[in-house]
Amino acid sequence: MPGLCGRVPLAQKIKLSTIADALGVSTATVSLALRDSSLVADHTRERIKAHARAIGYIYNRRAASLRTSRSGIVGVVVHDIMNPFYAEILRSIESELDRSGQTFILSNHYDQLEKQRGFIDTLLQLGADGAIMSPAIDTPADDIKMAEDNGLPVVLVARMVQDADVPVFRGDDAYGIGLATDHLIGLGHRRIAMIGGTDETSTGRERYRGYVIAMERAGLEVPAAWRLPGPRTKQGGFEIAGSFLALKDKPTAAVCWNDLVAIGLMNGLARAGLTPGRDISVTGYDDLEEAMIAMPALTTVWNGQREVGRLAARALLDRLGGEEVETHQELIRPELHVRQSTAKPVER
Amino acid sequence: MPGLCGRVPLAQKIKLSTIADALGVSTATVSLALRDSSLVADHTRERIKAHARAIGYIYNRRAASLRTSRSGIVGVVVHDIMNPFYAEILRSIESELDRSGQTFILSNHYDQLEKQRGFIDTLLQLGADGAIMSPAIDTPADDIKMAEDNGLPVVLVARMVQDADVPVFRGDDAYGIGLATDHLIGLGHRRIAMIGGTDETSTGRERYRGYVIAMERAGLEVPAAWRLPGPRTKQGGFEIAGSFLALKDKPTAAVCWNDLVAIGLMNGLARAGLTPGRDISVTGYDDLEEAMIAMPALTTVWNGQREVGRLAARALLDRLGGEEVETHQELIRPELHVRQSTAKPVER
DNA sequence: GCGTGTTAAGAAAACGTTAACCATATTCTC
DNA sequence: GAGAATATGGTTAACGTTTTCTTAACACGC
Numbered sequence: 001m002p003g004l005c006g007r008v009p010l011a012q013k014i015k016l017s018t019i020a021d022a023l024g025v026s027t028a029t030v031s032l033a034l035r036d037s038s039l040v041a042d043h044t045r046e047r048i049k050a051h052a053r054a055i056g057y058i059y060n061r062r063a064a065s066l067r068t069s070r071s072g073i074v075g076v077v078v079h080d081i082m083n084p085f086y087a088e089i090l091r092s093i094e095s096e097l098d099r100s101g102q103t104f105i106l107s108n109h110y111d112q113l114e115k116q117r118g119f120i121d122t123l124l125q126l127g128a129d130g131a132i133m134s135p136a137i138d139t140p141a142d143d144i145k146m147a148e149d150n151g152l153p154v155v156l157v158a159r160m161v162q163d164a165d166v167p168v169f170r171g172d173d174a175y176g177i178g179l180a181t182d183h184l185i186g187l188g189h190r191r192i193a194m195i196g197g198t199d200e201t202s203t204g205r206e207r208y209r210g211y212v213i214a215m216e217r218a219g220l221e222v223p224a225a226w227r228l229p230g231p232r233t234k235q236g237g238f239e240i241a242g243s244f245l246a247l248k249d250k251p252t253a254a255v256c257w258n259d260l261v262a263i264g265l266m267n268g269l270a271r272a273g274l275t276p277g278r279d280i281s282v283t284g285y286d287d288l289e290e291a292m293i294a295m296p297a298l299t300t301v302w303n304g305q306r307e308v309g310r311l312a313a314r315a316l317l318d319r320l321g322g323e324e325v326e327t328h329q330e331l332i333r334p335e336l337h338v339r340q341s342t343a344k345p346v347e348r
Numbered sequence: 349m350p351g352l353c354g355r356v357p358l359a360q361k362i363k364l365s366t367i368a369d370a371l372g373v374s375t376a377t378v379s380l381a382l383r384d385s386s387l388v389a390d391h392t393r394e395r396i397k398a399h400a401r402a403i404g405y406i407y408n409r410r411a412a413s414l415r416t417s418r419s420g421i422v423g424v425v426v427h428d429i430m431n432p433f434y435a436e437i438l439r440s441i442e443s444e445l446d447r448s449g450q451t452f453i454l455s456n457h458y459d460q461l462e463k464q465r466g467f468i469d470t471l472l473q474l475g476a477d478g479a480i481m482s483p484a485i486d487t488p489a490d491d492i493k494m495a496e497d498n499g500l501p502v503v504l505v506a507r508m509v510q511d512a513d514v515p516v517f518r519g520d521d522a523y524g525i526g527l528a529t530d531h532l533i534g535l536g537h538r539r540i541a542m543i544g545g546t547d548e549t550s551t552g553r554e555r556y557r558g559y560v561i562a563m564e565r566a567g568l569e570v571p572a573a574w575r576l577p578g579p580r581t582k583q584g585g586f587e588i589a590g591s592f593l594a595l596k597d598k599p600t601a602a603v604c605w606n607d608l609v610a611i612g613l614m615n616g617l618a619r620a621g622l623t624p625g626r627d628i629s630v631t632g633y634d635d636l637e638e639a640m641i642a643m644p645a646l647t648t649v650w651n652g653q654r655e656v657g658r659l660a661a662r663a664l665l666d667r668l669g670g671e672e673v674e675t676h677q678e679l680i681r682p683e684l685h686v687r688q689s690t691a692k693p694v695e696r
Numbered sequence: 697g698c699g700t701g702t703t704a705a706g707a708a709a710a711c712g713t714t715a716a717c718c719a720t721a722t723t724c725t726c
Numbered sequence: 727g728a729g730a731a732t733a734t735g736g737t738t739a740a741c742g743t744t745t746t747c748t749t750a751a752c753a754c755g756c
Binding site: 087 | 351352353404406407408411413419429430432436439442452454456470472473474475496501514582583612615618619637638641642643667673674675
Binding site: 361383407 | 741742743744745
């Protein structure tokens with residue numbers, strides 16, 4: 001039977017003093033007891049904890065953190081959690097933070113600097129203990145510095161910010177894309193395009209660099225037209241299939257920005273009547289869970305996103321614990337995972 | 349040049365009284381001015397705001413919320429944000445909350461009641477203003493009631509909790525699955541299996557019910573063996589392909605729990621040498637962005653997840669604003685989107 | 697010049713916790 | 727048994743806001 005519900009009526013709040021009064025001790029004792037301090041006698045502590053549980057006491061973190069200036073909150077901001085690449089990073093951050101009792105607040109910045117700034121501001125207002133960021137395109141070092149100056153330690157993941165003096169954890173993109181490109185060259189491909197993504201991020205520049213280096217090392221040409229940037233999504237890969245097929249000199253293989261683009265591209269090629277993995281070789285990047293079950297299974301580069309998330313969370317927790325952490329980059333070394341989406345070239 | 353960084357040195361904190369002292373007014377005046385109260389004269393207000401901006405004042409929400417008992421935080425808990433279905437809901441919740449200046453805290457419960465309870469506890473400790481939940485399997489109404497009793501208004505999405513007296517927003521699952529099933533029956537299919545997912549959630553029971561009703565309405569048999577439950581992921585759908593193909597009486601079509609399962613199943617069928625959409629018809633559920641670019645494009649049921657998220661966020665904001673909100677369910681009416689993964693049956 | 701009204705700003709008491717310092721009782725040392 | 731050490735718990739002042747209640751100043755009409 002449907003009813004109505006509005007603002008919740010706040011019953012008389014139970015606080016430390018409620019317990020203190022009931023048990024005839026001071027609030028200080030209750031506070032210490034609940035935090036398992038050795039400053040209160042065992043039986044007193046147990047009595048207090050039992051009573052607290054019995055009457056449903058709820059710890060007020062706001063009040064505590066106002067006093068201690070530690071909030072137990074960590075902010076995480078990434079481009080877009082709907083992107084499985086970030087979702088995987090987030091998941092490992094989550095499990096690491098959970099273990100340490102920190103709560104995390106999440107935001108997407110969609111590469112909008114203003115959105116990112118708004119979020120940093122929120123973190124400062126809430127007195128967050130720290131932040132893990134995959135910074136928006138063109139984030140100035142000053143934005144990071146401002147956060148740090150206001151007491152918010154920052155750790156970066158996946159992307160770097162020039163001149164920002166904080167730890168960075170990310171994959172070695174140039175090397176990783178090199179692996180994929182070399183693999184294709186090794187199979188006999190000579191005309192290889194690079195599909196999707198943007199060259200505006202540090203990641204983007206690195207990936208493009210890795211591709212060019214590998215091509216030139218093999219003495220191959222790299223016409224500018226073979227760099228087809230685009231959204232880093234399946235949709236993006238799907239839609240770019242047409243332009244790819246229209247390229248003159250007909251490349252026989254595509255190094256894709258990431259797995260999403262690769263899967264989208266493969267679907268687009270299939271829609272056009274081609275068989276990816278036979279007619280056209282395709283590589284991805286990230287080795288998402290779904291790379292293995294794509295059709296055909298995707299040759300891709302494992303990018304260590306789980307590792308990146310874990311290390312970043314650990315580094316932040318270390319900083320919070322007062323330890324000194326090196327501010328330079330830590331590069332995870334990617335690995336090539338060969339599957340069925342790449343094969344010897346076929347002239348078409 | 350790599351250096352070290354540790355706990356951030358907290359420069360002398362700027363607070364209301366810093367501004368008040370500098371300008372020779374009281375903290376009360378500063379507080380009112382910054383919140384655009386009409387109780388302070390225009391020129392005083394401007395003077396205060398300008399100075400605050402100039403010296404980089406940061407509003408301390410913890411202190412404020414200790415006083416006002418409103419935190420500006422909303423909790424959101426879902427099964428798993430890596431699931432695009434929830435990610436889409438989240439995105440619309442995010443945009444709605446953003447507009448109202450609320451910050452949101454996110455957690456996955458992975459259908460673990462304990463994890464969900466821990467999160468609710470965190471929300472209570474932080475003094476969250478409200479919560480939007482897609483409850484874990486077997487969440488007792490008491491868990492919801494406990495939250496509400498402690499001043500945390502709750503709104504449910506996607507799944508319901510029996511006897512919980514709060515608003516619920518979700519798709520009409522029985523009706524939606526009926527649409528998909530009817531569509532297959534209309535194409536001439538007689539042997540239709542239901543693949544993936546679980547019957548432990550309200551959603552699951554509803555979907556199974558919708559499938560059975562449609563089958564029986566058409567006078568078709570529904571052997572228990574044709575219900576193949578499994579994980580609600582691509583991986584799950586992929587792995588179930590074998591069992592599906594091994595079913596006796598060889599069903600010619602599969603109604604899948606969701607798009608992920610459907611896409612996984614199609615890939616699994618393709619891997620086995622079949623052509624989904626021709627040899628076997630497959631329907632999905634949710635109409636994720638990627639349904640359109642799947643290979644073949646997936647016939648699926650639009651489930652209004654954006655709408656669900658938006659309505660839920662609005663309802664919560666209404667409750668926070670003191671309005672009364674109806675506690676009964678609001679069912680979004682799903683729509684069938686026909687694409688290439690379904691066709692007339694072919695004997696195999 | 698006196699009451700009345702209006703407008704602007706100040707004083708001070710919360711909000712619920714923690715931590716630095718005290719106070720008391722108990723035990724220990726010689 | 728004096729004095730110190732120890733164990734336990736109490737007092738109280740923060741933490742940075744908001745809000746209620748006052749007060750001050752000024753204008754107005756009689």
